[in-house]
Amino acid sequence: MRLELLYFFFYSMTVYILETNGWPQQGKHELRWNHSYTGINKPSNPIDKEVLEEFYHSTAGPAWLNNAHWLSGDPCESKWYGVGCNPSGDVVELDLSNNLLAGELPDRLSNMKNLEVLILRHNAISGTISPLLFTMKALRVIDLSYNKLSGSFPPQIELPFLTNLSLSNNQLEGYLPNHWNCLNLEVISISSNMLQGVLPNGLSTLSSLKYFDVSENFFIGPFPKEYSSLTSLETMWLFTNRFNNSIIPESWNKLVKMKNFQADSLAGNLPELIGVNWSDLEVLIVVDGHLTGDIPESFCHLKKLKYLHLFRNSLSGPLPKCFCDLPTSSLVSINLSYNQITGTVPDCFDNFRDLRYFYMENNNLTGTLPRSLSACKHLYTIDVSNNYLVGSIPSLYANLKDTLNWFELDNNRLNEIEDGLEDFIVTLSTKFCSLYGNPWSCPLPNYFSGKEYCTARCSSCNTLEQHSSCEKCLTSTSNCGWCADGRNCLEGYTNGPYYPYHCDQSEWVFGNKTNC
Ligand SMILES: *[C@@H]1O[C@H](CO)[C@@H](O)[C@H](O)[C@H]1NC(C)=O
Ligand SMILES: *[C@@H]1O[C@H](CO)[C@@H](O)[C@H](O)[C@H]1NC(C)=O
Numbered sequence: 001m002r003l004e005l006l007y008f009f010f011y012s013m014t015v016y017i018l019e020t021n022g023w024p025q026q027g028k029h030e031l032r033w034n035h036s037y038t039g040i041n042k043p044s045n046p047i048d049k050e051v052l053e054e055f056y057h058s059t060a061g062p063a064w065l066n067n068a069h070w071l072s073g074d075p076c077e078s079k080w081y082g083v084g085c086n087p088s089g090d091v092v093e094l095d096l097s098n099n100l101l102a103g104e105l106p107d108r109l110s111n112m113k114n115l116e117v118l119i120l121r122h123n124a125i126s127g128t129i130s131p132l133l134f135t136m137k138a139l140r141v142i143d144l145s146y147n148k149l150s151g152s153f154p155p156q157i158e159l160p161f162l163t164n165l166s167l168s169n170n171q172l173e174g175y176l177p178n179h180w181n182c183l184n185l186e187v188i189s190i191s192s193n194m195l196q197g198v199l200p201n202g203l204s205t206l207s208s209l210k211y212f213d214v215s216e217n218f219f220i221g222p223f224p225k226e227y228s229s230l231t232s233l234e235t236m237w238l239f240t241n242r243f244n245n246s247i248i249p250e251s252w253n254k255l256v257k258m259k260n261f262q263a264d265s266l267a268g269n270l271p272e273l274i275g276v277n278w279s280d281l282e283v284l285i286v287v288d289g290h291l292t293g294d295i296p297e298s299f300c301h302l303k304k305l306k307y308l309h310l311f312r313n314s315l316s317g318p319l320p321k322c323f324c325d326l327p328t329s330s331l332v333s334i335n336l337s338y339n340q341i342t343g344t345v346p347d348c349f350d351n352f353r354d355l356r357y358f359y360m361e362n363n364n365l366t367g368t369l370p371r372s373l374s375a376c377k378h379l380y381t382i383d384v385s386n387n388y389l390v391g392s393i394p395s396l397y398a399n400l401k402d403t404l405n406w407f408e409l410d411n412n413r414l415n416e417i418e419d420g421l422e423d424f425i426v427t428l429s430t431k432f433c434s435l436y437g438n439p440w441s442c443p444l445p446n447y448f449s450g451k452e453y454c455t456a457r458c459s460s461c462n463t464l465e466q467h468s469s470c471e472k473c474l475t476s477t478s479n480c481g482w483c484a485d486g487r488n489c490l491e492g493y494t495n496g497p498y499y500p501y502h503c504d505q506s507e508w509v510f511g512n513k514t515n516c
């Protein structure tokens, strides 16, 4: 007696697999194909069987990691590894990912007229991608990513059932087709190839498209304003191409489902539309470009934001005034480093209890270190080096002892280390800690002696009392005669203070009362 064949397919979307370093694991949505069969009834369609046999030989079948049951008996009845059949004995699925396939795909593969799912990711399949692949009308999933396929796309793709086209990490060249008849297509993943040209307007017909990753190719700008019709789009990755100084078209304000946008080399101001219309945004990574102006107030509407990375641009102005009005936010990571952000850091981090990464280095921040960072129970990184921060390391930071792994304060104007931080500093000195280039007051707590990391030097004349008067600094001891801002005294000799302070050395005046 034969069991009825049942086959199910399950998609399970797991959003962002977080690595310990907090990047969304190159941010990929992992869309898993889950298949299981129970029972088989009919022998397979003879053409499918022949094609599978040829496939086995041309892709180094004997050397596969798993080739269980292949070539013995019937593909469906004998359950050849990775082969799935429907109740009529048609092969509908071939999933041999991570299985050491090598060699080339036979052209006859396209004779498997009922094949719906072709997943061969993470193998070493080479040769050019055959245009015949795009004639297999039943296909719902093509995932050949992480192989060595070369060649280019046909000028036109008509696969009405296709939902997922994944060809990332191959060696494809040429242009993207401009004619697409794929109304069900949800995923285009073609990153890490050698594709070129502009992004074709023809893609704007793909009204089901949710995921569009063209990163790491040679595409050029401008971005098509026609993509405003891709209203299902949730993920768009454009980085590492040749979009030199492109700008986000205003019409993209219609992409209201956007959750994850990543690009580089953008120019202009940060568009208001991001804060105003992309209200589901979770990941905004727009880095290594020429963005200017300030971060718009509208960004405070992004209630679901987890990652805000705008590093290495030319943003200026203070953080938006409404920063503290962000609701108990989901923020995990802020990286605004290497800009020219001015003003103080708002002291409202008790709003951001999930914050793990706080990168603000190389900006023009003034004011003090926010005490409320101590409320972030998962905080892993504080990097505010190369700013103009003054004041002390708050004793409350002792609360961060167990989670913080990176504490970088160098080249600011910090002068005091509050009591109660011994355990904190001692623990951090085995991780990463950098305090140099600050005018610390003497005496430093004794736990600073003999450390390789987390070193701090103080000036013998740089007591709190003397900060208020450079005059006292200059007269108290020899070789302590550097001062600035009427405030801090620095240890050093006639050629300058000991460490490369962030400010220009001309700002610090040596040993002469009249200059203070
Ligand atoms: C489909 O697309 C996603 C991208 O969202 C990819 O990660 C996934 O592995 C693809 N393949 C399958 C078989 O789902
Ligand atoms: C696949 O589906 C089966 C049956 O529902 C389930 O038991 C299994 O956990 C699923 N596997 C994955 C990786 O989702």
Ligand SMILES: *[C@@H]1O[C@H](CO)[C@@H](O)[C@H](O)[C@H]1NC(C)=O
Pocket: 220, 242, 244
């Ligand atoms: C874009 O920038 C790259 C790298 O800086 C450069 O090689 C290329 O010529 C530029 N292309 C255009 C169209 O400006």
Ligand SMILES: *[C@@H]1O[C@H](CO)[C@@H](O)[C@H](O)[C@H]1NC(C)=O
Pocket: 253, 254, 256, 276, 277
């Ligand atoms: C963008 O948001 C503004 C303010 O909510 C709204 O008036 C406008 O209609 C939105 N635009 C689109 C295209 O949804």
Ligand SMILES: *[C@@H]1O[C@H](CO)[C@@H](O)[C@H](O)[C@H]1NC(C)=O
Pocket: 021, 022, 023, 309, 311, 312, 335, 337, 338, 357, 359
């Ligand atoms: C933050 O930005 C700096 C560059 O300014 C970069 O080196 C670092 O990797 C970034 N960190 C994260 C977690 O994005």
Ligand SMILES: *[C@@H]1O[C@H](CO)[C@@H](O)[C@H](O)[C@H]1NC(C)=O
Pocket: 316, 317, 340, 341, 342, 363, 364
């Ligand atoms: C930030 O500081 C740098 C270095 O001192 C200076 O050149 C730049 O003009 C400052 N930018 C702003 C916006 O204050």
Ligand SMILES: *[C@@H]1O[C@H](CO)[C@@H](O)[C@H](O)[C@H]1NC(C)=O
Pocket: 510, 511, 512, 513, 514, 515
């Ligand atoms: C101190 O100031 C006086 C008067 O301005 C000047 O003559 C002298 O050269 C200065 N000394 C130093 C070391 O800068």
